[in-house]
Amino acid sequence: xxxxxxxxxxxxxxxxxxxxxxxxxxxxxxxxxxxxxxxxxxxxxxxxxxxxxxxxxxxxxxxxxxxxxxxxxxxxxxxxxxxxxxxxxxxxxxxxxxxxxxxxxxxxxxxxxxxxxxxxxxxxxxxxxxxxxxxxxxxxxxxxxxxxxxxxxxxxxxxxxxxxxxxxxxxxxxxxxxxxxxxxxxxxxxxxxxxxxxxxxxxxxxxxxxxxxxxxxxxxxxxxxxxxxxxxxxxxxxxxxxxxxxxxxxxxxxxxxxxxxxxxxxxxxxxxxxxxxxxxxxxxxxxxxxxxxxxxxxxxxxxxxxxxxxxxxxxxxxxxxxxxxxxxxxxxxxxxxxxxxxxxxxxxxxxxxxxxxxxxxxxxxxxxxxxxxxxxxxxxxxxxxxxxxxxxxxxxxxxxxxxxxxxxxxxxxxxxxxxxxxxxxxxxxxxxxxxxxxxxx
Numbered sequence: 001x002x003x004x005x006x007x008x009x010x011x012x013x014x015x016x017x018x019x020x021x022x023x024x025x026x027x028x029x030x031x032x033x034x035x036x037x038x039x040x041x042x043x044x045x046x047x048x049x050x051x052x053x054x055x056x057x058x059x060x061x062x063x064x065x066x067x068x069x070x071x072x073x074x075x076x077x078x079x080x081x082x083x084x085x086x087x088x089x090x091x092x093x094x095x096x097x098x099x100x101x102x103x104x105x106x107x108x109x110x111x112x113x114x115x116x117x118x119x120x121x122x123x124x125x126x127x128x129x130x131x132x133x134x135x136x137x138x139x140x141x142x143x144x145x146x147x148x149x150x151x152x153x154x155x156x157x158x159x160x161x162x163x164x165x166x167x168x169x170x171x172x173x174x175x176x177x178x179x180x181x182x183x184x185x186x187x188x189x190x191x192x193x194x195x196x197x198x199x200x201x202x203x204x205x206x207x208x209x210x211x212x213x214x215x216x217x218x219x220x221x222x223x224x225x226x227x228x229x230x231x232x233x234x235x236x237x238x239x240x241x242x243x244x245x246x247x248x249x250x251x252x253x254x255x256x257x258x259x260x261x262x263x264x265x266x267x268x269x270x271x272x273x274x275x276x277x278x279x280x281x282x283x284x285x286x287x288x289x290x291x292x293x294x295x296x297x298x299x300x301x302x303x304x305x306x307x308x309x310x311x312x313x314x315x316x317x318x319x320x321x322x323x324x325x326x327x328x329x330x331x332x333x334x335x336x337x338x339x340x341x342x343x344x345x346x347x348x349x350x351x352x353x354x355x356x357x358x359x360x361x362x363x364x365x366x367x368x369x370x371x372x373x374x375x376x377x378x379x380x381x382x383x384x385x386x387x388x389x390x391x392x393x394x395x396x397x398x399x400x401x402x403x404x405x406x407x408x409x410x411x412x413x414x415x416x417x418x419x420x421x422x423x424x425x426x427x428x429x430x431x432x433x434x435x436x437x438x439x440x441x
Contacts, residue, residue: 002036038211042204043220048146049114051197056142057106059193060135072188078130079103085125090378111224115150118143134188141181148174149205152216166214175206294352294402294412302357302412304400308350319349319401352400355414365414367399381418392421 002021008014010023028036060074069075074082082103089099097112099121109117117125122143131139152166182202185193209215233249234242259273294304311319353368364376381395395416403411 035211037204038208041212041218041220042200042208042215044149044201044205044215045111045115045219045221047197047201048149049111049118051195052142052201053114053118053146054106054109055193055195056138057102059189060131061103061106072132072135074130082125082130085127086121089121089124111221119147119151134184138181138184138188141177141184145174145177145181148177149215150219152214166216171206171209175202178202178205302355304352304402304412305354305356305362306352308352308402311349311351319351319403349401349403352402355400355412363397365397365399379416380421381416393418394421395419 005014005019005021006024009016009019009021016022025036025039027039028034060072061079062070062073064070064073083101086099086101086103091098095116097110097116099116100106100109100113102109102117102121102125122139126139128136148170179202182194182198185198205215212218230242230246233246237245239245256273293307351367353365355363355365357363362376363379366377368377377397379395379397381393383391383393385391395414395418398415398417401411401413401415403413
């Protein structure tokens with residue numbers, strides 16, 4: 001097809017605008033080892049997510065009036081169930097974009113939203129009771145095929161090592177799943193879903209992997225990230241040439257950085273070019289201090305963040321119980337006496353909502369009220385008994401405690417709810433599985 005379009009343009013039988021090319025490329029013409037079909041990589045994310053997944057979900061969520069739901073379209077009653085499931089999704093802060101309701105907001109989905117839905121959210125929102133048998137098979141085949149081309153598991157930095165997901169068997173399976181999806185669409189769904197994007201992926205992806213290697217290592221998401229960086233630079237500035245403005249700022253930043261660190265630069269120039277911390281030294285030096293702030297850390301590097309809340313009355317009694325129970329379990333009875341005030345020192349316990357775990361990972365708790373859509377109050381926890389048996393839990397951190405007595409003996413704890421860890425499809429959380437425990441953070 002590429003040959004035919006290029007030949008038509010070169011013979012002046014078709015316009016470049018309609019054909020999508022300016023004629024034959026010089027690379028295949030000059031380099032004999034370059035194949036015209038494989039020299040350009042397929043835009044797998046745009047073709048797969050925008051070109052196939054978006055159209056498939058748009059069909060499933062088609063509008064209809066009355067009580068007669070068209071065949072294979074998700075009924076309104078089940079769409080309400082999908083909305084309720086979406087409200088129960090809780091993501092960690094490093095996940096990226098929060099979940100947007102697929103029923104109400106799929107028209108505003110960006111590329112990363114579709115990727116997250118395909119890979120993660122659909123497992124919960126589209127569980128087996130939402131789609132019929134035919135649509136469920138269609139979705140499973142499409143999801144399995146696309147995730148092969150989007151994601152990869154590599155063992156010991158070797159694509160061909162045992163355990164890696166890039167091998168001939170997996171490649172054949174991915175191609176078969178994509179062909180099966182196309183065949184089922186042709187049998188059961190409107191012809192409009194047999195798109196050009198589906199055609200090129202079915203025909204070209206397997207051969208592209210054969211010629212160029214794993215497609216998961218050469219996606220186009222880096223272009224999207226670059227575009228976002230450009231947009232953030234020029235979006236609030238009026239200009240007729242945004243690309244020139246961006247390049248100007250980029251070059252000025254690079255020039256100033258070079259002057260700042262170049263040994264050949266004169267001392268007066270280096271003095272004139274200052275970093276933000278040098279221009280405003282008090283910004284980072286103004287560290288908040290006081291009895292409600294955790295200004296130090298423990299031997300593991302853990303430090304509580306933000307102004308704590310001093311506990312009183314019932315909350316203080318519960319907190320003292322958490323502290324003493326933990327110390328008894330750890331066999332530190334002498335420290336229990338010290339922390340409980342036997343040593344005639346006053347005991348102060350404050351509650352914090354955030355912490356730095358081992359000095360490098362920021363953690364939130366349920367008590368942190370600012371971010372509600374993307375939170376990090378879940379952690380994986382292993383309990384190892386004295387007999388060596390191990391139990392895995394998911395800890396939901398309620399809040400952090402910092403206990404200090406007059407002798408400046410400090411103990412930091414995280415009060416958590418524990419859920420027995422399970423692998424497989426996500427399920428609604430059962431209150432029967434909840435138990436409260438105190439975990440040393």
